[in-house]
Amino acid sequence: MKIRVAIRLLAVCTAVFFLAAACAGTAVSKAGNAKVAIDPPSGKKGTAVSVVGTGFKPGEVVDVTLDLGGGLLVGLGTEKVEAITADAAGAFKVASGIPAVAKPGTYKVTVDGNKGSVAKADLIVVP
Secondary structure: HHHHHHHHHHHHHHHHHHHHHHHHHHHHHHOOOOOEHHHHOOOOOOOEEEEEOOOOOOOOOEEEEEEOOOOOEOOOOOOOOOOEEEEOOOOOEEEEEEOOOOEEEEEEEEEOOOOOEEEEEEEOOOO
């Protein structure tokens, strides 16, 4: 009797383990679909750019930052909006500009979503 209970318990625990692993794998792969592009991908200080994201989760609120190095992060997305939110298809587009404090070089733009999506792209500042 105790052996049957132990076998059933082992079977249930195994099923729960595999189900949890499958769900975790799904969440990681969906978060990995996020992409971001900068248009145009390069320009001088003050150049207007668009930040275009795809593959985010529907309704996901995103934070767009430009890492200028030395701990200086600049928020992008200068449209007058309360928040940048992906639409039902997981896409967004926001207008911005290359900050006046940016020196020539290649910098990383990071888009972090509040539902776990992350995407990165390069922005090249030219002299």
